Amino acid sequence: MRLPSWLSQHLAALRALLLFTVLLGLAYPLLFVGAGKIPGMSDRAAGSLVSSGSLLIGQSFTDAAGNPVPEYFQSRPSAGGYDPDATGASNLGPESVVDVLADDPDDASPSLLTQVCARSRAIGELEGVDGGRPYCTADGVGAVLAVFRRDGFTGPVTRVVSVNQTGTPFLARYEGVTVEAARVGEDYRALGGVITPIRGGAPAEPAVPADAVTASGSGLDPHISPAYAALQAPRVARERGIDLGRVRELIAAHTDGRALGFLGQPAVNVLELNLALDGR
Missing domain, CATH: 1.20.890 (cAMP-dependent Protein Kinase, Chain A)
Structure with a gap:
């Protein structure tokens, strides 16, 4: 049918x-x-869980005031403070070089460049190395000028402002014109200034690696580069009173190679390394 x-x-x-x-x-x-x-x-598959969290999610090794605990290796910055509920990036890109200045620090908003400069300076002080890097001032802000020219983009310079500094500018003169300090609330780009980052005399290869001053896209990356781990090793060995060679052995033991032998870069799991230092 x-x-x-x-x-x-x-x-x-x-x-x-x-x-x-x-x-x-x-x-x-x-x-x-x-x-x-x-x-x-x-x-x-089970989440790589340990007593202090997961080996797959980064953690901050800081005190209650947010200062690095010197006997531990430090993770890379995190836009979300390593909070799994606030995962994400800062959404600031390479064009973010001008700070939003305010009289109240809570209302100010540093650019990505200034964040990188401040982090590099702080890490340099912590590790006892030169924290300077290109396009950064000595006091850790973005070295950026607003340059005003007679005919807009051409002609002689008529005015120059250090847009990220309200105090003494990092540069006294630019093309024969005295550099002014910025004033809160002024938008120098809207006024016709050409935003001009100044490279300065910092080395092309800074002592502080790039991953030490930039956050990951997720804000939860548990890894740092071997170069950043090597930079921190003398401090950790000194603070713990152990041999530097032993610390370097632990770094090597907790360094993951390239995926499939050719993808990505070698990386050090900071939580695993710190747990090993604690004997756990």
Whole structure:
């Protein structure tokens, strides 16, 4: 007996529903559960949990005031403060070089450049190295001028303002014109100034690595570069009173290589390294 076309269509749809329910609702999840039980993968599948959190999520090693605890390796910056509920980036890009100045520090908004400069200066002081880097002033803000010319973008310079400094400018004169300090509330770009970052005399390869002063896209990256770990090693060894060679051995032991041997860069898991230093 031939079934009506509408009924055969419904039966075909029902068979497809049952088939894909079994394949995608049962077989597929069970396949990945089984893969998660493979030796070497079971720990990651379970979240790589330890007593202080997860090895897959970074943590801050700072005191109540936000200052680095000197006997621990420090993580890279985090826009969300390593809060899994606030994961994300700052959304500031390479064009963010002009600070929003305000009389009340809570109303001020530093540019990405100034954040990088301030972090580099602070890390330089912590590690006892030169924290200077290109386009940064000695006091840790972006070295940026608003340059006004007679004909807009051409002609002689008529006025120069250090847009990120309300105090003494980092540069006394620019093309023969005295550099002014910025005034709160002024938008020098809107007034016709050409925003001009000044490279300065910092070395092309700063002593402080880039990952030490820039946050990851997620704000939860648990890794730092081997270069940043090597920079911190003397401080950690000194603060803990242990041999520097032993600290370097621990860094090497907790350095992950490139994925599949060629993807990405080697990286050091900071939480694993600090737990190893604590003997846990």
